[in-house]
Amino acid sequence: MCGFAGIFHLTTPKPVDPARVELMCDAIAHRGPDGFGIWTAPGIGLGHRRLSIIDLEGSPQPMASSDGRLMLVFNGEIYNYRELRAELAAQGAVFHTDGDSEVILAAYQRWGVEGVSRLSGMFAFALYDLEARSLLLVRDRLGVKPLFMAELSDGSMIFGSELKALIAHPLLRREIDPLAVEDYLAWGYVPDHRSLLKGVRKLPAGHMLLLQSGKPCPQPRQWWDVSFAERRKGSAADLGAELLHLMRDAVQSRMVADVPLGAFLSGGVDSSSVVALMAEASASRVKTCSIGFDVKAFDESAYARRIATQFGTDHSARTVSPDDYAGIDDLVAMFDEPFADASALPTWRVCQLARESVTVALSGDGADEALAGYRRHVFQHGEDRVRGLLPEGLRAGLFGTLGRYYPKADWAPRPLRAKTTLLSLAGSSEQAYASAIGVTGPDLRQALYSPAYMALRGDYRAERPFMEMMAKAPARSGLDRAQYADLKFWLPGDILTKVDRTSMAVGLEAREPLLDHRLIEFAASIPEGLRVRSGQGKWLMKDTMRRYLPEDILFRPKQGFVTPIAQWFRGPLAGTAQAIASSSALGRTGWFDADALGAIAQAHISGLSDHSRLLWQLVMLDKSLARLGLA
Structure with a gap:
């Protein structure tokens, strides 16, 4: 796990200043505190x-x-490097190290770009061929590891593991892409098809880009995709056994360090499933860590202690x-681009705790994305069954009318909050899931924007690329298409x-065994009835893990990390919320209607409405712009 940066001249092989590369690497020094190197030609x-x-x-x-x-720079881990090393050595490859980096080089020597598909792991790398004067940029299947790139006015392509590495280059223009604001407000992050800065791109997950000196920059080529178009046959017991085998193998391969x-x-x-399988495979006590909250409604630490006790972990x-x-x-400093998933705060805290005793942590x-x-x-699965029973015209008229007049009752018990469901049933599967x-x-975005920003945005809507991705997915059902979009859009943009x-x-390597590509490909083929059953998502995994985990762990309501941002904006951050409308960097952009922003803040502070997620988005956007000196 590391970070890298580089400069490649697309037109003529001009000299590269090592000091400039060093400056880019210094910006991401936190990703690699143990070693530093630069090479130029x-x-x-x-x-x-x-x-x-x-x-x-x-290495x-x-x-x-x-x-x-x-010549290679590489960020990540190749989990099957020992098997590949043995195969390549049997074919004559000679190795001088015991690591996985040299295996990437040998695989490329043997198989060329097709060797990328032989790699199992999380990775982004840049590989330069001195004879061909070509540069290959590659990103792993699911996008666990990031890779940013931009073409500059001097004819060079710069690239790096984080945006801050590119920003360190003096020729990068710091100009906002206005459509990134629309995307960010819709999703809470800037998705991989866009960047906050004009001219900066993210190499999409499962893609590679081959640059050739003297030739224009081509489009990235997809080297991996997942298909939901096929269905495995077999009993729940047989498919569960196969799932367990894949999970065991994925966990064990990620315990090499x-x-x-x-x-x-x-x-x-x-x-809990990952820890159970680690304990099964380990000769020593597994080290585990968790954080709890001093507010009972947010605290899950008792469940973590139960699992730690059950499997005898060093907790x-x-x-x-x-x-x-x-x-x-x-x-804000970590993410560069605005990022509004408030669970990032507790995630950072648990990473800090883990780093006190380990350098690698499995998560x-x-x-959830792979197994529904x-x-x-669950809602998408049920709603699509209803959509299949009624013609679109009838649904739009019936459920659309009911949804418009049904009161929005966020305060009511969940079964009575029918407005969202009715409106979802009125539209297409893609529209409903984009909304979910x-x-x-x-509508709310439209109400916030100024006329000047709406002119910049034009007819673009953030939901459109997402809905197009769902519609074109290799899939059979609405649930398939929703999960496909999760894996390709939501997962790399938000979770990863x-x-x-x-x-x-904090200098910690996080590994995700449940994102092993073989497991992902298998999960995509599981029949829908084994993914969602009796109102339970992830049913096959839960049923399979009964032999390890107690029922109340398997079937309790999903909670996740919770951050009380609603209370913050009615308490210590109330002044920050009020300042958004006028005195902030965001207010100076002219993108938003100041009166609308002020009304949103006041309605939340007074308790009339809950606008906490929107306010969090606006504050994070404001702070990102201020930090980058963009407003």
Whole structure:
């Protein structure tokens, strides 16, 4: 786990200033405190910051291939590197290190770009071929590891593991992409098809980009995708056995490390399953860590303690106050782009706790997306069955009318909050799911924007790329399409970004065994009735893990990390909310109607409405703009 940055001249092989590469690497020094290296040649410069996990002393980067033709910088872990190493050695490859970086070079020497598909792991890397004068940029299947890039006015392409590495280059223009504001307000993050800054791109998950000196920059090529179009046959017991085998293998492959290793443990199904399988495979006590809150409604630490006791783990726990708003500015610095998932704060805190005793921590991330574990998946599954029974015209008229007149009752018991369901049934499956996963809907965004910003936005709507992705998904059903969009849009943009930035900020490597691509491909083929059953999402996984975990862990309502932002904006952050309308960096942009922003803040502070998620979005956007000097 590391960070890298580089410069490649697309037109002519001009010299690259090593000091400029060093400056870019210094901006991401937190990603690799254990080692630093720079290599330059005509037209190319590569820099690397290393967090040593495997082969602690023997795999410095940038790393040259055995014949000196290739040069690599790499961020991540290749979990099957030992198997690949043995296969390549049997075919004549000679290795000088014990790490996974050299295996990438040997795989490329043997198989070319097709060798990328042989890699199992989380990774982003840049590989330069001195003879061909070409640069290959690659990002892993699910987008666990990030990769930013931008073309500059001097004819170069710069790239790096975080946006701040690119910002360190003096020729990068700091100009906002106005459509990123629309995307951010809709989703709470800037998705991978866009960046906050004009001209900056993110290499999409499962894609590669081959740059050739003297040729224009091509479009990235997709090298991996997941299909929901096929269905596995077999009994629940047989498919559950296969799922368990894949989970065991994924966990065990991610327990390889030459440094202390442990796991996050929340007491939920996913992290508890990972810890159970780690304990099964480990000859020593598994190190686990969790945080609890001093407010009972937010605290899950008792469940974590139960699992730690059951599996005899070496457990560390810390109780923190949910009123941890003092860390907001640190979060802004970690993410560069505005990021409004408030669970980033407690995620950062548990990473800090883990780093006190381990350098690698396994998490349970990915199971909800792969196996339909969110409540919205259960709703999508049920609503699509209704959509299939009634023609679209009838649904739009019947449910649309009922939804418009049904009162919005956020305060009422969940069964009585029917307005959202009625409006969802009136529209398409894609519209409904975009609404379910979004943060600030199109009507509210429209009410907030100034005429000047609406002119900049034009006819673009943030939901459109998401809905198009769902519509074109290799899938059979609405649930399939929703999960596909989760894996391709939501997961890399929100969940994996959150974990990467908060873990790397403290020099911790986070590994996600439940995102093993073989497990993901299998999960996509599970019949819908084994994903969602009797109102339960992730049914097959829960049924399979009965042999390890108690019923109240498996079937209790999903909670996750909770941050009391509604209370913050009625208390210590009330002044911050009020300032959004006028005295903030955001207010100076002219993008928003100041009166509308003021009314939103006042309605929340007075308790008339709950606008906490929107206010959190606006505050994080404001602070991001101010930090980058963009407003």
